[in-house]
Every structure is written in structure tokens, then in C-alpha cells.
Amino acid sequence: MGATLPGLLSALVLLLLPASLLRVRDHHLSRREAEGGLHPVVLIPGLSCPDLEARLTDAYRPSMPAGCSREEGRWFGLLTNRTWELDPEHAACFVDQMRLVYDPVLGDFRNLPGVETRVPGFGSARGFGSKIPTHPEFCLEALRSALESSRLGYREGETLFGAPYDPRYAPPMPGQASQVYSRYFRRLATLIEDVSRRNNGRPAIVLGHSFGGAVALEFVRNAPLQWRGTFVKRLVTVAPAWSGGYVLPLMAFASGPVGFLFVPAAPQLAMRSMWRTFETALANLPSPAVFGRRPLVITRIRNYSAHDIADLIVAAAGSADGVRPFRDRELPKMDYLEAPMVPWTSIVGVGIPTPEQLIYWDGDFDRQPQVVHGDGDGIINLASMLALEDKVGKQPGQKERFKSIKFPGVPHSALVTDERALSVLVDEIGQANHR
Numbered sequence: 533m534g535a536t537l538p539g540l541l542s543a544l545v546l547l548l549l550p551a552s553l554l555r556v557r558d559h560h561l562s563r564r565e566a567e568g569g570l571h572p573v574v575l576i577p578g579l580s581c582p583d584l585e586a587r588l589t590d591a592y593r594p595s596m597p598a599g600c601s602r603e604e605g606r607w608f609g610l611l612t613n614r615t616w617e618l619d620p621e622h623a624a625c626f627v628d629q630m631r632l633v634y635d636p637v638l639g640d641f642r643n644l645p646g647v648e649t650r651v652p653g654f655g656s657a658r659g660f661g662s663k664i665p666t667h668p669e670f671c672l673e674a675l676r677s678a679l680e681s682s683r684l685g686y687r688e689g690e691t692l693f694g695a696p697y698d699p700r701y702a703p704p705m706p707g708q709a710s711q712v713y714s715r716y717f718r719r720l721a722t723l724i725e726d727v728s729r730r731n732n733g734r735p736a737i738v739l740g741h742s743f744g745g746a747v748a749l750e751f752v753r754n755a756p757l758q759w760r761g762t763f764v765k766r767l768v769t770v771a772p773a774w775s776g777g778y779v780l781p782l783m784a785f786a787s788g789p790v791g792f793l794f795v796p797a798a799p800q801l802a803m804r805s806m807w808r809t810f811e812t813a814l815a816n817l818p819s820p821a822v823f824g825r826r827p828l829v830i831t832r833i834r835n836y837s838a839h840d841i842a843d844l845i846v847a848a849a850g851s852a853d854g855v856r857p858f859r860d861r862e863l864p865k866m867d868y869l870e871a872p873m874v875p876w877t878s879i880v881g882v883g884i885p886t887p888e889q890l891i892y893w894d895g896d897f898d899r900q901p902q903v904v905h906g907d908g909d910g911i912i913n914l915a916s917m918l919a920l921e922d923k924v925g926k927q928p929g930q931k932e933r934f935k936s937i938k939f940p941g942v943p944h945s946a947l948v949t950d951e952r953a954l955s956v957l958v959d960e961i962g963q964a965n966h967r
């Protein structure tokens with residue numbers, strides 16, 4: 533036991549004090565804490581932000597003749613902020629080693645045999661960054677700086693943290709197997725418990741942008757109810773790419789992940805076949821609950837609504853490989869509308885033309901479609917964001933603790949860079965510290 537004699541003595545003195553004095557002492561303590569401290573913030577960035585490292589074992593069989601030899605057993609940067617500058621040969625290796633496989637027996641995705649991966653930088657708000665050199669602003673750098681330079685004075689490693697994840701996998705709903713997310717959720721829970729302890733037991737504010745917003749939401753929904761109450765001060769989702777889905781992922785699945793991953797030396801069709809193996813390629817396809825029967829993809833011979841996604845997967849991919857994981861894992865999530873049951877702020881952009889309907893008139897999915905736009909933040913459709921607020925945010929027990937902020941004319945990525953949006957975000961975090 534670590535109790536020292538002076539410690540034991542002061543505990544004894546406390547026991548002997550009259551109750552009224554004890555209350556005074558408690559009161560002073562809590563006021564001092566309230567004055568000096570902050571609720572720690574954990575940032576979860578968008579899909580294009582985390583890095584990945586890999587190492588190969590002798591079980592790895594490259595699918596291209598040139599091979600992709602690496603010193604066996606050594607970790608190397610697989611997805612980094614320099615992936616965009618790969619030459620064609622290394623880009624081919626990247627595309628090969630990133631692929632996932634779906635294991636129907638486990639009901640779960642996993643890496644290619646012989647490829648081990650890990651996400652570096654976990655815990656740090658500087659542990660991730662944009663992979664697209666023309667868009668250095670994609671990955672919460674501006675929000676991090678705003679939190680550090682604001683009067684709140686957040687500090688990396690003391691009150692400010694980050695939780696990058698493997699962007700190829702999607703978070704499960706409670707009860708679904710996910711080797712990758714079981715581990716990630718455990719690490720994130722441990723991080724939060726740890727930083728909360730180091731900040732006088734103050735629960736954390738968990739903030740996610742885009743796909744990171746979905747990861748944050750699913751983390752909370754997967755945690756035991758009592759744990760959430762103890763450790764989550766507030767959930768903040770900014771333009772979350774949640775399981776209600778949006779139309780753009782249909783285009784990425786059909787024609788390639790333009791805008792999601794940037795590797796110019798890799799042929800678009802190779803990027804597409806890699807992308808189609810990712811769970812994230814399926815997880816954000818438009819859900820029937822949000823998009824109903826309206827036609828989302830139009831070809832001369834038939835239209836596809838959110839109810840026809842399995843058919844579209846087969847038509848676009850020319851194979852049924854994606855259908856099983858889509859039906860087994862992603863469809864059930866689309867109907868999962870449980871509220872997170874913690875204080876929750878939802879921040880979304882509206883009024884920006886957003887892909888809503890894709891016309892592949894001659895059925896050629898190798899070419900970019902003609903796009904019809906509707907309302908949204910330029911990436912995520914307004915219908916999806918409203919459905920999240922109405923079906924999840926306004927549930928009994930949640931709606932009293934749900935706050936929605938809409939920014940007309942602020943696009944998806946600008947919600948974490950635009951000065952006005954940033955000041956509202958910082959303000960929201962400031963308020964969470966005083967509520």
C-alpha cells in the first residue's frame with residue numbers, strides 16, 4: 533500500500549473533523565478545481581487523416597509480378613503524408629497491401645494475409661494529418677490551433693488529445709464483431725479514463741469531424757451506459773458521415789475514391805478495386821431509412837434507390853463480393869438509431885450543392901457520372917444530417933441534451949477551418965466546460 537504516515541494522519545484528522553467543516557473543505561476544493569481546470573478534449577479526424585504503418589510476414593503474396601519486397605518484419609509507413617508522391621511501382625504495392633478481405637465465418641473484415649498494420653500517433657492531437665498536399669486544412673489542424681490559442685488554453689498532451697483510427701474499417705454497432713474496432717474502442721476508453729484522471733476526474737469532450745464524427749458517435753453508443761455518464765462530458769459531431777449514408781460513396785464505389793484518397797501514380801481503376809475491399813466503402817452507402825425509394829442512380833435500363841444497393845454493387849462491380857458484407861454488417865447498422873444518451877452537439881453545414889443523383893446513362897461505371905445536386909454541405913446530403921438529428925438526436929432522454937447548430941453556406945471541410953465556424957466550435961467547448 534502507498535499510504536504514508538503523514539497521509540494516514542491527515543486522513544485520521546479528516547475523520548475527526550466535524551461534518552460542517554468537512555463540507556466547507558469540499559466546497560473549497562471543488563471551486564479551486566473549477567477555476568483551474570478544463571475538460572480534456574479528444575479529437576477524431578476525418579477518413580483521409582490517419583496514418584497507417586505495415587509490416588509484412590512471409591505469408592504475404594503480392595498480386596503483381598514485380599513483387600513488393602520489403603525487409604520482412606520491419607514496420608514501414610504504408611499510408612503517410614508522402615503516399616501521394618509514390619512512383620507507379622510503389623503505388624501498385626500500396627494498392628495491393630492496403631486491401632482488406634471479408635471473412636464470412638468471422639463476419640468481419642481483416643487485412644490481407646501476411647500484412648500487419650497499426651495506426652501510429654494514437655493519443656496525440658498531432659498524431660494525424662492531411663494526405664492531400666493541396667488540402668493541408670482537412671485534418672483539424674486549425675481547430676487544434678484555435679483551442680490552443682483561445683483563452684481556454686488547451687494544451688497538447690495535457691488537455692488536448694487525438695484518436696486516429698484505421699480508415700479502412702468502419703465502426704460496428706453493439707453486438708457486431710470487429711477485431712479492429714474492439715481494440716480501438718478499448719484504447720480510446722483507456723485514453724479517456726486516463727486523461728480524465730489526470731484532469732481531476734473531469735469527463736472528456738469527444739469531438740469528431742466527418743467520418744471521425746461517426747467513429748465518435750459509435751464509440752459512445754458502444755460504451756456501457758454508466759461509463760458514458762462517468763467519462764463523456766459532451767459529444768460533438770461535426771458533419772458526421774454516419775451510417776445513414778450519403779450519395780457520394782455510391783460514386784466512389786462505382787467509379788473510384790476520388791477525393792477520399794489521393795495517389796496520382798496509381799491508376800484510378802486499381803484504386804477503385806482496392807477501395808471496394810474497404811469496409812468504409814460500404815458503410816456510408818445511402819440507407820433506405822434516409823433515402824427511401826427515390827432514385828439515386830439512373831441508367832438507361834433501370835434506376836436504383838437505397839433499397840437496391842445490393843443490386844447496384846453487383847452491377848457496378850461485376851461481382852457479388854461486396855454484397856455479403858453489405859447485407860451482414862452495413863445494412864443492420866443503417867437501422868440502428870439508438871441515441872448516444874450523453875450531452876450532444878451536432879454541427880452541420882447546409883445550402884451547398886451536394887451530389888444527390890448520379891446518372892450513368894449508358895451503364896458505364898468506369899466513367900464519372902453526370903451529377904445532379906441537392907442540398908447539403910457539398911459532401912453529405914442534408915436529408916442524412918436531418919435524419920440523424922430527428923431520428924437519433926430527438927429521441928426521448930436525448931432531446932433535452934441535444935443541440936443542433938447549422939451553418940448556411942459553410943462546406944464540409946470548412947466547418948473545421950472557417951473562422952466563424954471555428955469560433956462557434958471553440959465557444960461550444962468553452963460552454964461545455966461551464967455547464
Ligand SMILES: *[C@@H]1O[C@H](CO)[C@@H](O)[C@H](O)[C@H]1NC(C)=O
Pocket residue numbers: 583613661662
Ligand atoms: C508528415 O508527417 C510527419 C510525421 O507524421 C510530420 O512530421 C510532418 O510534419 C508531416 N508533413 C506535412 C507536410 O504535413
